[in-house]
Every structure is written in structure tokens, then in C-alpha cells.
Amino acid sequence: MGNSYAGQLRTTRFEEVLHNSIEASLRSNTIVPRPVFTQLYLETEQSLTQDGRTLNDDEDDDDCSESNSPPIPYQMKPPPDGCCTTDGFCQAGKDVRLSTLASEPLDVPPGFMLVGVKSPTLPENLLVCAVDRRFLPDDRDRNALLGFSGNCMGCGEKGFRYFTEFSNHINLKLSTQPKKQKHLKYHLYQNNQGVLVRGQQRLLQIQSGSKYICILYLIGPHANAAPPKKRHKGWSPESAASSVTESMVKSPPSSSALATPSVSSHITTGARPGHGPLCQLTGNISDVLVSSLLQSCYLSSQALPRVYQHYGPSPVQPLSTEMQILLTVYYLVQLGPEQVPLIEDLEQILMRSWRESHLSEIRQFQQSQTHLSLPPNQQPPTPSQLPWLAQLAASSSGERVVVMGEEVKSLAQGLQQVFSRLMEGRLENTNYVVIIVTSPGQETQSCVVVTGKHQCRALSESMFSPSEGLKEISHQIYSGAAQELVHYCSSLGQGMHDSMWTANVRFKYRVEWREVRPIQLAVARKLLSHVCAIADSSTQNLDLGSFNRVNFLILVPPSEVTFQQTVFQLWNSGVLQDLGSTDQDCTSHQDAERYVVKMDQSARARVDKLIQEAQSNSYTLHILVHDHAHWDVCSSSCCSADSGVGLVDKLLNSQQVIEATNILILHVTSFPFALQTQRTRISPYNEIHWPSAFSNDVDLYHERTRHFGLSELLEMTRSGSSLPLMRYDSSFESMASTLEERFPKLHSSVIRTTVLIQHYCIALMAASGKISSCPSLHKHTSVETMEVVQSLLTPAQQCPSHHGHMILLRIPSLALAAWAHRRLSRVRKQLGLEGSFEIILGSPSQALTIGQTFTDQIKIQDSNWVPLTYLELEALPCILILSGADPLGESLPRSLKYCDHRVISCSYLQRTTLEQELGLAAYLVKAETRPPHNPGSGSEVVESDAEKLSSTDNEEEEGHDNGNLDARQPPPKPQNHDQPQPSSQLFSNLQTTPHHQNQPQAQSDPQVKPQPQSQLLSQTSSQSHPQSASQQQLPTQAQTRSKSASSASSSPQASSPHPHCSWARGLSRPPSVLLPRAIYDIITASDSSGLPRCTSFLPHMSVAWASSFRPLLSKMMTCTEQSLYYRQWTVPRSNHMDSSNRSEGRSDNFHPRRLLLSGPPQVGKTGAYLHFLGILSRMLIRLMEVDIYDEDDINYRGQHHAYNTPWPNTDIIKTMPFDYTIHDAKYDDISTIYCPGFKPQEDVYLCRRTARIKLSKYAAYNTYHHCEQCHQYLGFNPRYQMYESTLHTFTFTHLLLGEDIQLYFIIPKTKEHYFSFSQPGGQLESMRLPLTSDWSPDCIKSPIFTPTTGRHEHGLFNLYHAMDGASHLHILVVKEYEMAVYKKYWPNHIMLVLPTVFNGAGIGAAHFLIKELSYHNLELERSRRLEGGSPSGDVWPFIVLSDDSFGFNIPDHAVSLKQVLQHMEACTDLAHYGLCGIRKWSSCRLWEPFSRGHLHDFLFLNVDRSQNVQYDQNRFTCHDVDFTLRLHSAGLLVCKFNNFSVMKKQIAIGGYRTFIIKTKMTDVSTSVGPSQYICAPDSKHLFLATPAQLLLEKYLQHTSQKLFPLSTKNYTHPVLTVDCYLNLGPEVTVCFVSSRPHSVNISTAGLLFSGLLLCFPDTFVTSVFLKKFTFLKGATLCVISADRSSLRQTVGRLELEEEWRFRLSDEFQTANAKEDRPLFFLTGKHI
Secondary structure, eight states, rough: OOOOOOOSOOSSOOOHHHHHHHHHHOOOSSOOOOOTTTTOOSSOOOOOTTTTTTTTOOOOTTOOOOOHHHHHHHHOOOOOTTTOOOOOTTTTTTBBBHHHHHHHHHOTTTTTEEEEEEEETTTTOOEEEEEGGGGOOOOOOOOOSSSOOOOETOOOOBBBHHHHHHHHHHOOOSSSSOOOHHHHEEEEEEEEEEEOEEEEOOOOOOOOSSOOEEEEEEOOTTTOOOOOSSOTTTTTOOOGSSSOOOGGGGOOSOOOOOOOOOSSSSSOOOOOBBBBBOOOSSOTTTTEEOOOHHHHHHHHSSSSOOOGTTTOOOOOOOOOOOHHHHHHHHHHHOOOTTTTOOHHHHHHHHHHHHHHHHHHHHHHHHHHOOOOOOOOOOOOOOOOTTTHHHHHHHGTTSSSSSEEOOSSHHHHHEEEHHHHHHHHHHTTSSSEEEEEOOOOTTTOEEEEEOOOOHHHHHHHTTOOOOHHHHHHHHHHHTTTTTTHHHHHHHGGGGGGGOOOOOOOOOOOEEEEEEEOOHHHHHHHHHHHHHHHHHHHHHEEEEEGGGOOEEEEEEEESSSSSHHHHHHHHHHHTTHHHHHSSOOTTTTOOOHTTEEEEEESSTTHHHHHHHHHHHHTTTTTEEEEEEEEEOOOBBOOSSSSTSSSSHHHHHHTTTHHHHHHEEEEEEEESOOGGGGTTTTTTSSSGGGEEETTTTTTTTTGTTTSEEEEOOHHHHHHHHHOSSSEEEOOOOOHHHHHHHHHOOOOOOHHHHHHHHHHHHHHHHHHHHHHHGGGOGGGGGGGGGGHHHHHHHHHHHHHSTTTOOOOOOEEEOOOOOOHHHHHHHHHHHHHHHTTTTTTTTEEETTSSSOOOOOOOHHHHHHOOOOOOOOOSGGGGOOOEEEEEEEESOOOSSOTTTTTTEOOOOOSSSSSSOOOHHHHHHEEEOOOOOSSSTTTTTTSSSOOOOSTTTTOOOOOOOOOOSSSSSSOOOOSOOOOOOOOOOOOOOOTTGGTTSSSOOOOOOOSSOOOOSOOOOHHHHHHHHHHHHHHHHOOOHHHHHHGGGGOOOOSSOOOOESSOOOOOGGGGGGTTTTSSSOOEEEOOOHHHHHHHHOSSSSSSGGHHHHHHTTEEEEEEOOEEEEEEHHHHHHHHHHHEEOOOBBBBTTOOOOOOOGGGTTTTEEEEEEESSSSSSHHHHHHHHHHHHHHHHHTEEEOOOOOOOTTOOOOOOOOSSSSOOHHHHOOOBBBSSSOGGGGGOOOOOTOOOOOOOOOOOOOOOOEEOOOOTOOOTTTTOOOTTTTTTTOOOTTTOOEEEEEEEEETTTTTTTTEEEEEEEEEGGGGGGEETTTSSSSSEEOBBBTTOOOOTTSOOHHHHHHHHOTSSSSOOOOTTTTTOOOOOOEEEEEHHHHHHHHHTTTTEEOOOOOOGTTTOOOHHHHHHHHHHHHHHHHHHHHHHHHTTOOGOOOOOOEEETTTTTOOOOOSSOHHHHHHHHHOOTTTGGGEEEEEEEEOSSOEEEEEEEEBBBEEEEEETTTTTTOOOOTTSSHHHHHHHHHHHHHTTOEEEEEEEEEEEBBBBSSSOTTOOOOOOOOSSSSSSOOOOOGGETTTTOOOOBSSSSSHHHHHHHHHHHHHHGGGGGOOOOTTTEEEEEEEOOOTTTTTEEEOOTTTTOOOOTTTTTTEEEEEEEEEOOTTOOOHTTTTTTEEEEEEEEEEEHHHHHHHHHHHTTTGEEEEEEEEEEEEOOOOGGOOEEEEEEEEEO
16 A cells, blocks of 8 residues: 555555545535545546556466366275275275165274265265264354264274375265365264165365355356366365356345356355356355345446436446445445444445435436436546545454455456455454456456354345245254254253242133224224225216215135124124124124134135125225235235245236226235335325324324334433333343354354243242242343343232233244244243243234133133133233234234333344334324323434334224123114204214213322222313212123223233232233343334334335335425325335336326225224214215205195006096195295195204105215216217317397397206207207107107206216116206306206396296296197108197206105106196196105195196296295196196105205395395395395395395284285295195186185285286275285386386385385386285
């Protein structure tokens, strides 16, 4: 080193450069300070060459060839004359083959062992020899002595001192130098039958002290498997069979799938790539492992983001190879002696360096996005500078990092020197050797060799996949490889004997299944809201209106405990009762099991059955709940049938499930990362996240509990105020590290588990008093383990009820867990502690089993009861050994005291893996209490929200106000606690109000004054939920199931004084967590964003980063933003079930009926989605129900008619008197019509009565209904473009209007056949009408007109089901300003648009135009028929006038509207009737089949016979009453069909009855009283912007008792109204008469009238006509005219002044401005 190099250093001291860089950075005003490595050189080095070679090239080694020619074969010494040279025989002629000597008795001297020699000429056999053990590695792979000492087992010759001599003797014919480490292959031993067999391969270790040497190597672009160019010492060419080929590659789980050579016959591990082709490794290479992780990292960091590749050459360039190597060295230097390199950390370093070096260019590029000619502001190191810059960087590490650069000319030479140094012991203190090869004109090559013992072990074990790692551990356990370790550790506990004390423990407790907490209810409503959003979307992916029930199937991981846990929660939630699937009195545990299935091979049949049900019953909505959804994301194509994984992909992603429109999938998980990739099937809009406590969302729900998870654990750890709940055990780590060096071949999990169990055994001895006899045993356990064991034993001894804690031992390997269970059980028995605590082996595939003694002790009632879930072990002192590769959703009781994770693997560092292990310790605490040690809420780290760092499964947690319920007690009937609420509030009616019961709390505040627990609990309960004394004294009476279950916990039955019950005092304290040191360091460390480092790890092993050029997760990200982050930056691997979903992020690849619910572990997700199922079922039932008017006919007088008569008889109808009384309850507040002999009721309804009725299949629907059958009806005809329609004008003349009327028809292409045109696409001529004689079973002859306003969404215009699919002509009559919105919602409906002048008109104008247009069209059709030769009188003259809230045809025997109309159309004498109708449904049955009276809302009108009777176009109210009276007085028959009924839906929005009275000055509604609706003419008054007719009608309705004082409540003296019916209020009776000649009127002889109302009297009203009637003295006259002039003319024409007295002050007008044409009226008194 020094300054003599071409690129001269400013200083030779790296520390000085680093110091100067920091100081310059602090003082600099520039954006990007110059990196340290940029300051280590001045300018680009020019290569100094001489004769084409660099000046510092070394000469070749003597024994290395410069050519690629094969090496010279080894020349064996010729055998003595007469000796045997046959293969497999020694020179003495004796057979030494294993196949021959296998059954022969062999004499093996002491200290020798039999070894098999591999002969290239006998590939199928071995040669047997005896070798001195000292010259072979021992069982722990300790170093062997140099040299050789062996005997021939054929002839018995002994004393061979050289392996070359011995190989000649046994005729080992070789082409290379004989070496013992290469050819002494296998250990030989005798099996149980006494036959000599081949054992494990003998691995002669290089002197590294570790099991493997790990090479971190990059396969360059020109990598090949050719032999190396140079042959180095110790490396011999071998046959092609032993060479390294790319076909042997096996990629590590967390690396990308790049080809990597494997040099191990059984394992590929530990090597991180560098640069350049790896040389061919030959010889004894079993201990050399190669990985591609570093290669993937380098390649990823050199692939620029695509945004910089779209604009041609860019100044933004990737990091150079030299800079990558330099940064790698710098990273290795800063690692601690025991730290393991993480590829994630190196990747971030490379990315950070790239961003810093190109920050200005990136900003300018983003601003201009054009080519920039600016040069980079730093130059990367050149190849010649790299070696000494790397050595300079490594100099500060001492010997931990060694850089070999200038002294090596090839990677092969560098590796040879590394291995030589290892053999010589010169790398004892070195963890990493970096080999750098630079040559002029060639690419820089590099290789990182990991030689550190701890690092090699960690890297080699990380090369296993999780399943392979567990298999390796099981193999070591069952093969006896770990036996020496077990014996060694067991020897520390010799001499244990039975203890003198045992505990007689009695437990009593019961499980408490919680009611739904407020936050769970909120999440359930969120789920329901998302389902409704899917249904409301225009994609037609879900039609909620077509379903009448819900069915579901919950898929859980293959864990028996999780299965039973979910079944219990379902059973106690009340969901089955809500769904009506079982009788609520007979619901059993087995009934609930039918709805839960484990994801094993039995799941296929259950899911197939559900698919069949979905296909056969389209009216049932099936919900597939995939709980713990992150567990199995494997693709079914990459998994074998018996592997147990890939089932989710095979079942839930099958084509049948995807295409089924009545199957909805809900994924539930705390770790959604694996489902949030670029190819996810779940739309980001269909994700539901648990409300975050960090964004104060929880406060909105008045939650009594607070989640304590990973973020809170980290907060306490960093607060430093006291002993944190999450920590590591330094004593244990030290002992495990020592044994890992002693047993390098064993897996670290085997060693750590053995040490841990030994710690527990010794701690149990100490707790039982055995430690006093052997004080030296103290050093073989740790303080942490002692504390754990004491917390297990001591509380149960001190508590009178013997309550205790649970200790969780997390041992992923099933084999290790079973061994640990046996070991602890044996020690417990030796110490006599069998009755003190239970040891439980938790295996996913097995049911929970505890000793019969403990089962008997904790039974309460049922003699057959056994615990099936861990939640039922509350307060039971026990050690739970939880096995399995991953937790599978098991919930743990609140008595959990410690989570011992000290033996979990540190090899698989994905976010999901780490967080789900820590999720076992998640806890719910009281919302008003802080976590232990009060760490405060202001800590800067942690879960940016619950969505962030927390996660896990479906485990449920519990609230604190709970009802007591035994876990096996069937739930009683749910009680209805619904309160009356507005019908418009959907959600409020979907669930019942929570029923608070007497719920003793199992946990209490430790600060409470000591007192018996039973007293404290009853006090707490009585304060929270006041109840009667009897209920408090008898808590068993309060064992009522909550409406849904969250999770279970338990509380003691026996009293337990708090000061002596550690379990009761600690219920509010989350469990402590013990972690391995490596994981603890990762969890507690923060990255640059302030989040724990684990958040920047790969989220799941089945996904990969899309690019290294990704930002870090931000501390302020919400869960939604995290989802979008992973969706952008992660891609599924080939074994992921979403890998085949799509190649680009197109939204149309999202499954439309797939939802994702994510939330922290143990927070209550199961209870939330169970409640969601319940309210979804209730919502579907509600969607099948409507609020309809259920009103008895008021003032009804029965008319007797023949029963079961199909059609009315005209003669009978004519003889029936017309019923003037109005029976429709909607008119209970209008004036009664006088009829002789009738006394009206005086009761007035305060509100209209409604009933909730379930829809029939013949119902009419609004715009929210979508089903497949309706698609074509609503405009989805494949022959036409959707919404394709044309606008047509139609003009006709009417005398009453005085001018031509121009109407607009909007006619869809699909409906043009109902009209006739002058030519195709030409002028509209008429609407086609059928002939009277026409009939078709699938056709309705009468056109249906529905006038509507303000109900484009809620109007019942979808008549497809009501018509049972029959062809019919349906026309919506809309106002001009509403034309666009109605066309948007009903694109396939014909619309008749009223003229502009009718925008402010009432329902009378719409009916007037409909009737007159229909008659005009009838005349046009008759003319058209005459031209065609048909009789004109044969054209069908009937139309249907329907209200927009009608259409629910549910008579006593359900028939469709089609059948009703066809029945009426088939009436033989129908042409004799002017108006027919159908009665409105009422729950009170009417037995009269036909009646003659008023008709409303649904009218069957004969436009031909009623030609001379028109609707009053000016009317807003009671227009149908007025029209019916005038129609009857004209002598036309009116008939109501009472055999049928039509339901009228209650619609609170829109309609013609919605009137707004507003002032002329503003558009805002004002509270104007009825008295202000009129004013004196020419007076200054507040004018109203309301039609004059409406003001008049409203004024008469509300003030007529003042206008007609003699008429108030005077039925015998009604007000006479001529040719018009106006509502004068319910207290005034009116008598209607017609002035037309030959009209039908009631007899008024002898009747004295209290008033006279003349509204626009025409010429038929004369003074002679009026003189026929007699009036009371003082009776009131009211004459209404359009203006003052016509008013005076009417008074004079009718000679009213002769009998009526008028005053000037009795003239009024409506409060309208002159331009609004007010109405005038004059009042007078009868003389």
C-alpha cells in the first residue's frame, strides 16, 4: 500500500479519510456529500502494461500448466513380480471386496476402524481396510493426524505407513495421486444381522472447525462448467461424474432462481455469489457449499428501473462491479464477530449508495425526463484501484475480513490459497475472505468465502427450505446423530430422585364466550359494506337481491385445536340460528362441525359439495371463509397430491369457484403480504383492515379493550424503564454457542433444543430442592429459565385454588418437540411433580390430550367433558410444547405467562415468519390501563398502525365484561332486544342490540384492595351492569349466550384471594417473550425509516422483490398504503398460487367476489367475520322483504256478491249502488263524500300502518336488483349496443290545451317493434295496439304507463319477474328535466317525456296527457287498421295506469302480474266498463270478489268509453277521486277486482305527493303557514314560487273549517261541489253533483247544504241548476276562477248576488306573482 499507486491516495489512513468525510459532510452546503470511497482516489487509474502484461503479474506456479491440456496421468509403481493385480484383490491374492467380506468374521485391532475405499475400476463395490482412528476425523469432525496407518483385511498384513504404499497393495488403480482424504470414502459397520454394511460418508474436514466452508460467488455472464485453466496444488481433475454442473443447481428459498453450481452431494448452501465464473471444484468437496444470494443481489442492483430505460442513454447508471465489491467489503467489516450477513442489509446499502451518487441526476431526470449530458459527479473505482481500496477498508477489522487481491491471478488460485490457509490454521480468527481478481481488458471477478464457524453454520442452515430443515432435524434425531449431545447434557442431571412433596391440586373454571365487541361489530359492518359495494357496482358480479339465504364453509389450517376452537366460536356465536340452518333448541357441537373444515385431503369433498349446492341452488349465497389465509399459498401445480399444501389453490382458485356467481370468498389473515403482489387476485378496494389504535380509530367504537402486540413490545423494550417483556437470554446463548462448536455436524435447532430442555430440567431440580446436593449445577441453567420454572410452580402452591400459569415452549420440529415432551415428563416423574403441572405436546395433527388426572380435576358438570382447545386450559399450570413449522391459528389462554421462543430458527428471516411467531404473545388489555411499566404513548417506533407490523391469524381475543358459559353447554334461544328504529337505517335493523348480562370479570386491577375474588367480581359486575339481586346471587342464571362470539377465556369458579393468586393478579399483564439473540437484534433494530428492520425483509418466502430499486416502508404508512406498496414491489414466485394469474397489473384480473380481512393477531377477527355472516344473512332476508302498507279499508261497507265468480257480471254491477265512500287509508285525511244513510268514522290515523313482507318470485324491483334473468330486460341484449336508443317527437292537438302538444318518446332499439314508423328510422306515427281478438299466453295486450318523478333509483320499474317474462309494453312518463337521469338508470325502458310547461305540474297533468295521448293513438291505430283491411272497432282500447310504488303481486295464492292482467283482459264484458282496478293488499281479508267504488294507483282504463271524461290537468291532489266521481256520474261502469291484490311499497323518496312550498325570493324551503298561501288582490305580500293550483288545494285542505264554518263536523249538511271534488279537510263533508245532462247524481231532495263550491264552472252550470239546491242561512259560497274578470262574469252569469251577499274584502288570490298567473276566488254568505 502507500502512495506509489497510479491512483494516488490523499492519505494512507482510512480512519482519517472517514473523519474528514464526516466533517466535510456536516459543513457542506451541497445536497450530496462525496462518499468516503470517492475520496480515496484522485482520478481514474491508467493501466500500466508491458508487453501486454501488467507489471505486477506473478509468475505461474511450478506445478500449474499454462494450457488447457489434460493433466499427465499418475504413474503407479509397478507391482513385484508374481503378485496378484486383479481388481478387488490385494497383491497377496486375497479378496478385499465388501461384497465378499460382508459376512466374514474380521479381526479389527483396538483403535482401528473399518473403512471402505472407493475404487474407480469397481464403481459398484468398496474395498475393505482397517485404519487407525487417529488418522481419521472423529465423530465431531475433529482434525485428523497427518499420515496414515492401516492394515489389509484380505491377507492380514499390517503396518502400512503410507497411503500410497497401501493403495498399491490393494491394487487401487488410480489416474491421480492417491490421497486418503479423497479415497477413504465410507465408514463400515455391522448391522443387527451381523452383516458388514456401508455407513455414512467419511468427511475429512479442512481445518476450519465448522461443518461447511461457504463460498459466496456470482456466476458471471460467461459462466461454464469447463475444467479450470490451472491445476492447483491439492486439486485433481476427476471424471465428469464428479465435476460441477449447472444441472445440480438448487436455489435457496430466498434467492432468485439463477443457476448456481452445487458442490455438495447432499446439500447446497451457504455461498453468496461474487463476480466471474466459478472454477470447477473437484476432490473432497462435500464441505464446500455455494449459494446464489449474493449473485442475485448484485444482478438486481445493476438492473435499472424501467423508467430510466425508456428515454435512451441516461446519465443515471447502475453501480459498477468495483463499487459493489467495495461496498460488500465495507458491509462485512462493520459486522460484529457473531453477526450473520443479511442479504437484505447489503441490498439496501447498494441502493442507498446508488441513490446518493445519482441524486442530482435523478431529480433533473424526473423534472425534464429528457437526455441529460451531465457527467456523474463521482467516478467509480477502477479495477486496478479496487484490490488495495478493499484491503484498506478491511484493515480496520483486524483479521475478521481478509481481502486477497493483487496476489491472486484467478479465482481458482485464490480458493486454493484460502483452503491451504484453512488447513494450516491461519484463518482461525477470520470470518470472511474476499477474493478479487482484476486483469486488464477483462471483467473483474470476485468471490466471498465465509470461514467463520458461526456464520458458516447459519448460512448453511439457511440454505434449507423450512420443510427440508425439519426433515434434517428429524433425521439427526432418529438416526442417533444427536445421541452424544443428549448424553452429554443428561450427564449434568445425574442423581435425581423422587421429591418429598407433591401438590394436591383442584381446579375449577369455566370458559367464557364473549359477546361481540364494538370494534368487531364495526369490522363486520365494513365487510357487509364491501359486499354491498360489489353488488351495487355496474359489473353485475353479485346480485344480492336474488339470494334468499346464506350458506358458508370456514376453511382452517390442518390443526385439530384450531378446528375445535373455530367450531366452538361458531357454535356460541348464534350465527347458525341466524341462518336458520338448525333448530336453535337442538343445536349441537356436531352441527357446527359441518361448517368448519380442515385444509387436508378431506377438504376436497366438502368444497366440491358446496360447489354442487351452489350450482343447483342459485338463490343461496355461499361464503367460503379462508381463515389463516397466509398459511398455504403454494401453487397446486408445484405440489404433490400428498404434500398437504397447494389445496387452497386447487380448491379456491378452481374454475368452478371463480365462475360461480353465488360464491364469495373471504380471506382472513394477520399477514396479508403474500396475497398482496403484482399478480394478486384480490382487488385493493376489497381489502378490509382492522381499525388502527394509532390513528385513534378505536376511540370511535368506545372499545373497552386495547390490543397489545409487537409494536407495544418494541415500545417497552426501547423505553428502558424496567425489565422489558421481550428479551433474550445471554447465558443460554453462550451455552448454545459453546456446544455448537463442540458438535459442528448437528443442526443448531437440535443443539439449542437440547440445551434448553436441560435448562428446564435443572431448573425443575432447583425448584424441588435437588440443587442443594449439587451446587455446581447452577452454572448449567440460566436466570431466565429459573424464573420461568418458578412462575410455573410457585403460584399453584401459593393459591388456595391452585391456579397457575401456562408456559409456552415453541419447538417447530415435531421430532424435537416429542423428545422434549418425553424428557420433561421423565424428569417431572423423577422429581415427583406429576400432580403439580401438566406437560402438553401440541401437535397440529393431533387433538389436545392431557392426563386423566388433570381432566378429572377441571371437570365441572359433564362427566364426558374433555378440553379440546388451549383456551380451556385457563389457570391450569402447564408447559405447552407447541410444535409445527408455523403456528396454525391456535389461540392461547390469558394465563399464558411466558412465550419461550429461544429455539425457533434464525434461518428464515421473512416478515411473515417472524411476526407470526411473535403473534403468539399478542394480548388484549383493558383500554383504560397502560401496559406494564407504563412506557408512555409517545414512543417513536412501532406499528404505524394496527395494519402495519401486527398480524396473524384467526385467533380471537376476549373482552373483559363477559357472560359465564360452560364450553359444552348448548346455547339457549337468543332473545330479541331490537328497539324500534327508522326503517331507512339499514344496519340498525340488521342486528340486535347487545344484551348485557351479569358477567363476572376474571381479571381485576392489581391495585384493588385485597378481598376474596368472588366478592370483587360481583362488585365489579354489579357496577358495570346493574341487575336484580337474584341474578347477582345466582350467576348460573346469567349463562346466556351472546349474540356472537369473539373468543373464549375463562374465569375461576372457586374464590381466590388476589394477594395470593398470581394468576388473577397477572391477567392484565401480557406474557413475556424470550427470543434468540439474533432475532432479538433484528426485531429491536430500526432502519432509516424508523421501523423495525424486519419490516424491510422479504414479506413471505413465496414472493420475491420486483426490483431492488424500491423505497423502504414508511413509518407513516397506513395498512392500505402498505398493501399498495407490496402490490407494486413484490411478485409471486413460480410456486405461488398467484404466479399464473397475470403478467401485468390489470384490474380485470381481480376476482370480483374475493375479499381480504386483515388485522393484528389475537384481536378478534373470527368473531368479526362470524358476526358478518349473521348480519349478511339478516340483510338478505331484509332484501327479500319490503315495507308495504297494511291498512284496513276505512269506512268500509260490505257489498254481497257471488263468491268465487271469476269475472264481474255487468248486470249485477249495474244494480250495485256506487260506493261514494273512500276506503283507501292514504285518504284518511280528506273530506268525506256525502252518501245518504252512511255515518263516517271520526278516527283519523296519525301515521300509516306498514308491514314487512317477504318478496315473492313475482315481485317488481328497483334499480338495485340485478340478476342474470334481468340482463336482457334491462338492456343487455347481445344484438344491440347497451343504452342504444333514439329520440322521437309526437305531436297531437287537444281542445282543452288550445295548442298542439309536442311530446318526446325515447325508444330503445330493442323496443322499436312496439311502434309504427313512416319508414324504418323515420317519423313516429303511432304506438301499435293489438286487436281485441288477439291473445297470446306470453303477451300482455294493454300498454302500461307509469308516471314518476324523483324515483329513478327507487321506483319499481323492473317488471320482468312480475310479468313472469311475458312480453309487455311498459312506458315511463317522466318530466323533461328528469329525462337524462331516468335514461341513465333505465336504458332499456321506453320513456314518454312531458312538455316543458309540465315540469311544475302535478300527477293530474301526467294522467291527463296519458289518457288523451292514448285515445289519440287509438284513433290512429284504427285508421291504420282500416287501411290494412281490419275493422276499426277491434283495436284494443285499454291501458294500465300504475303507480311507481306498485308491483308486488302477492295475493293469497301467489300469481304473477301477468296472470292478473291476462285474467282481466279475458273478461267477456270488459268493453262495457269504463274503469277497472285491483284492490290494495291488506292483512284483513275481503270476501266480496267485486265492488263498485273508488279506484286508486292501479287502474285499468278504457280510453274509448271514457273519451269525454278527462283528468283535471291542473290537479295535484285527489285527482283520482275527482276523476272517478265524474266518470261514475257520466254513467260509466266502475269495477274493482277484489280477488286480486297489489302491494304498495312504502317509498320515502320522491313521488308526486312530495310538495315543496318555497318563497319567490329564495330557492330554500321556508316554513310558510297555510294562511299565507293566499292574499288580497293588489296587496303587498310575500309571493311564493309554487304553482297556484297547489297553493289553492293546500289552502282549502288546511283552512276550510274557517272558510266553511257551518260545515265543520256536520255530515248532515255537506258542502255542495259541482263537477269537481276538492279536499276541504277531514272535518268537512262534501256532496258531489254533476251539472252534465243525463248525469248520475245522488238524490239531494230535502238536503240542506252548508256551503257551495264552484271551481271553474263551465256553461253547464246555470242559475237554474243551482236553484235546485237548498242552503242553510249563513252558508258559505266559494267561487274560483282563473282571473278577476272571469270571476265577476261568473257571479253575474249565475245570478249569485240574488241569494248570496258579497263584500270587497271577500275577494282573494293565491300568493303568486302576476307572471305566475295566480288563481282568484270570491267568498260570500247565503242570505
